[in-house]
Amino acid sequence: MSYGKLFLVGTPIGNLKDITLRALDTLKSVDIIAAEDTRQSIKLLNYFEIKKPLISYHKFNEMERGEEIIRKIKDGKSVAIITDAGMPGISDPGSVVASKCIDEGIKFEVIPGVTAAITALVYSGLDTTGFIFKGFLPRENKDRKEFIEDIIDRRETLIFYEAPHRLKKTLSFMKENLGNRRISICRELTKLHEQILRYSMDDAICYYENNEPKGEFVLIVEGKSLEDIEKENQKIWEELTIEEHIKKYISEGLSKKDAIKKTSKDRGLPKSEVYRYSLDI
Incomplete structure (x- = not known):
């Protein structure tokens, strides 16, 4: 028996002109299109x-519809x-069916497209090496507390998605747990009202006290600085004797030799x- 094939197709995150020729060819050639929101996707297909x-x-029928696919x-x-926008499987449905295909030996193909996370990261001007x-x-x-504790000491740049009605709460939570780091707030990427704000966490909170959040957001947060790590280590060392x-x-x-060298x-x-x-250790 000859199987068909699954395609995970990246679609524009706002500007419809960002779709690739390969994505268009794929959508025109398949038998069926599975969409996160058919009302949203029909606009793209009609265009x-x-x-x-x-x-x-979508996420509410992902398991049973995945079996059907x-x-x-x-x-x-x-x-x-x-999906409504961007790459299937990235904070959107898609990974479940891909996993099922792998388990059952069914081939699938990923058709790359625009991803909000990477677009925002480049816009941010923050470190992109990690x-x-x-x-x-x-x-x-x-x-949330458990979630943030897992990344609080990471030096890599941090990328988050957030909805407008939770943005203020999230910024306050980040300031409380991550400190007054630099943050880039990217709103409505590639769309008519695209906005990129580059602030400290304090300034970002202040801005949204006077401006109501609208649209979809990508938050790019500076990783923990080497200076902050050294300050924290210094505080720990000050509480220890040299022997400790x-x-x-x-x-x-x-080894004892390396421990002496580091100390x-x-x-x-x-x-x-x-x-x-x-000597007594």
Whole structure:
């Protein structure tokens, strides 16, 4: 039996002209298009005069509709999955069906497109050599606290999505837990009212005290600075004796020789002086 094929197709995040020629060719060639919101996707398809059967595929029917899509592919049909905007599987439905295809040995193809996270990261002017994409923050405070503790000490640039009605609360939460870091707030990317704000966390909170958030947001937050890490380490070291400092590094797996060397560097002391405190260790 010859199977059909699944296509995960990236679509524009705002400006319809950002669609790729390959995406258009794919949408025109498949048998069925599975859309996150058929009412939204029909606008895109009508704009490019694409007439194909549409079925809904969203987070509330992802499991059962995913099984249906797999059955159609096994029957020889080709299916394209699209979301309201951007890449399927990135904070949107798509990854479940892709995983099912892998489990069942069904081929699928990813058709690249615009992604809001990367577009915003480049706009931000912050470090792009290392970044962590975290999507939407959990809604419950307990879950948020656990979520933020996992990344609070990371030096990579942090990327989040947020809805307008939760933006103010999220900015306050970030300031409280991450400090007054630099943040780039990207709104309505590629659309008519696109806006890029580059602030400190304090200034961002102040701005939205006088401006009501509208549209969809991508937040790009500066990672923890080396200076802040060194300040925190300095505070820890000040609370330890030199002997305790050496023992701390040994407990972390360093040899005694390397622990002395690190302690010497941390405290700005000669190794010979630090060595005297290691004699009884």
